[in-house]
Amino acid sequence: MSRQQLAVQRARKSFQTGKTKPLESRIHQLRNLLRFVTERRKDIAEAVKKDLSKSEHGTELFETLGVEGEIKLAIEKLAEWAAPRPVEKNLLTISDEVFVHPEPLGVVLIIGAWNYPWAITLQPLVGAIAAGNAAVIKPSEVCCHSAKVMEELLPRYLDKDLYPVVTGGVPETQELLRQRFDHIFYTGSSAVGKLVMEAAARNLTPVTLELGGKSPCYIDKNCDITVACRRITWGKFVNCGQTCIAPDYVLCEPSIQNRVQEEIKNCIKEFYTDDPKTFEDYGRIINKRHFKRIMALMEGSTVVVGGDSDESQCYIDILKDFSQN
Known part of the structure; x- marks a missing residue:
């Protein structure tokens, strides 16, 4: 069994224990993610410097500040987002208590991009954690230094089973896409986006695709x-x-x-x-x-x-x- 399969299986098994259901558990993980971003700021900046020659100030402005803001917003709004929503009654439900109760989807796959290797990878992770999902994180292999730091340091802060980091190139990504997920989040080219969509369609997996375009x-x-x-x-x-x-x-x-x-x-x-x-x-x-x-x-x-x-x-x-x- 490949390490990609093992990571997905561990994430699903851990999710099925129900440990992500309590809001306190999600907030704990979100706070740990915030602690990771703040405590490892230097490691992140050094990795981005090696990958893109981006300055420490540029990394903070375009990579980590936005992630910190997303985490703080999620912590503040989580109880409101997760609360049951009342639904207007009709003749069939007039005597019932009717509401919509948000539930986690399950295990999601996040495939990051190389141009903003931290912001584009961690911001979807914030949403996945807040919604009570497990998440397999696949950083871009093109930003190899950022991927290495993410692989080595992120598991020291987050639950290693619920939020595994899987590194590698095209073969590893293809192997991941052969697994069943409950949602896939991909940022990148439209050519690869089509492959992601094709793989997701085999399991009727919903996707979020943020693909390249033109900006005249x-x-x-x-x-x-x-x-x-x-x-x-x-x-x-x-x-x-x-x-x-x-x-x-x-x-x-x-x-x-x-x-x-x-x-x-x-x-x-x-x-x-x-x-x-x-x-x-x-x-x-x-x-x-x-x-x-x-x-x-x-x-x-x-x-x-x-x-x-x-x-x-x-x-x-x-x-x-x-x-x-």
């Missing part, structure tokens, strides 16, 4: 172009552009194109200095495969800002002028 921006000539460009620049270059809702491209009228280019160029310089390669808040592309993919996008194009690169660091320069329209 349109700048109208009558808007505040300086403010618009500043916001677009921030949204695009945070996490080195590796955000699912980062602006993909900008549309504007030809009459303001040069100004838009200049405003964005100025914002890049303000945000990341003249030498972004040595600036701690400018990260790196996750791996060489994606580095080469992005570099290929520039072939045959006119690069207005940036263009230099360093494959050994998965670094793509965004400031030095390569060519100019």
Whole structure:
């Protein structure tokens, strides 16, 4: 029996004991998760630094603060969320006590993403714990340092049987998807999302799929172009552009194109200095495969800002002028 099968079996067996039913038990686990995030902040930051070259401040802002907020909200609202809800009576139920009582689904699978390896993985876990479920946690293998820290340290805080961490690559994920779950939460590409949906359909398992898309921006000539460009620049270059809702491209009228280019160029310089390669808040592309993919996008194009690169660091320069329209 594979370790993936064993993890799922242990989680289901532990769930069936009913130990997740009491709200006190769920709150205890949520508080332990909060303690993990606060006590292991340095370990998390160091792992993300190795994976994405993200600064400690950036990790706190985009990874852990949101998770902490989700946990505190869940603890505060759990009694209200789990309380029976009255239902309007009809002729058939007029003499009955009618209500809807929320119940845990069972064992859920959480497949994390690499671009925000902690936030995207732990935030669904907060909901799973609050709802009284067991959860098998599969961090992205692409962020190998974050996955290792999660595998080694999270079981020291949470119930190891109810919330096992399973690491590995595509074969391990495929093996997990062969198991029966009561819900699957996946964040990532639409190609893999189809495979997750196909695997879930075999057991009629409900899924939550947060898949990639396109996020174009349109700048109208009558808007505040300086403010618009500043916001677009921030949204695009945070996490080195590796955000699912980062602006993909900008549309504007030809009459303001040069100004838009200049405003964005100025914002890049303000945000990341003249030498972004040595600036701690400018990260790196996750791996060489994606580095080469992005570099290929520039072939045959006119690069207005940036263009230099360093494959050994998965670094793509965004400031030095390569060519100019």
